[in-house]
Amino acid sequence: MCTGKCARCVGLSLITLCLVCIVANALLLVPNGETSWTNTNHLSLQVWLMGGFIGGGLMVLCPGIAAVRAGGKGCCGAGCCGNRCRMLRSVFSSAFGVLGAIYCLSVSGAGLRNGPRCLINGEWGYHFEDTAGAYLLNRTLWDRCEAPPRVVPWNVTLFSLLVAASCLEIVLCGIQLVNATIGVFCGDCRKKQVKWLAVEL
Incomplete structure (x- = not known):
């Protein structure tokens, strides 16, 4: 498969997933859609660590954009170097994205395990932490x-979504890491395809 087409496909998928993570993290800040609970005394630590916004969001957005650019026309506009420079940047960006996705996965997993901070019998705390x-x-x-x-189903749904999205991000960043490494050494095959078509014509 062409490394450029693969990079573009992976990049668009990563951008979509990072937007999902950002929206999910934003919704965690407003339990049941109500802003009256948005303060440090009512929300769990995992919500404030912004795993979806920082890790699965911004840190994955960079490799997503880099992958889309690596699947573009090339550094000089015509693919003269086989996109090797952009592929090299995508290698480092993808490694950065893996770290961000792992951060999101760790925070979201901890959020699921500990449960939300809520009020039971007049006491605020992590009442499900010991379970x-x-x-x-x-x-x-x-x-x-x-x-x-309804804070428990709200948190469970959104943190589960973040766990699933971050797992996919790790897989996709890993795929792009391998794909971009191949692209650095072999270049983008699309230039060769264009030449082959020109010879046929």
Whole structure:
């Protein structure tokens, strides 16, 4: 497969996933869609660590854009160097993206395991932390949180989305890391394809 086409495909997928992560992290800041709970006393630490915004979002946006550019026409506009320079930049960007996605995965995983910070019997705290994630399988426990309203399903849904998105980001960044490395040494095959078509004509 052409390294340029692969890079473009991976890059567009990464950009889509990073936007999903940013939106999911933004929604975590407003439990049940209500801004009245957006302060450090009512939201869990994992929400404020911004794993989706920083890690799965901005840190993955860079390799996404770099991959799309690596799948472009080339450094000089006509692919004279086989896009090797852009592919080299994409190698380093992809490694950076893997780190960001791992950060997002770690924070989101911890958020799922510890559960949300909520009010039970007049006390704010991480009431599901000692269950080591077992509360995820027992929905009757979810109703124990008095405030913020519906915070447990809200957090579980969004953190699960972040876990899934960050796992895909790690895979895609890894694919682009290999693809870009091949592109550095072999160049973009599309230039060769154009020449082959010209000879046929």
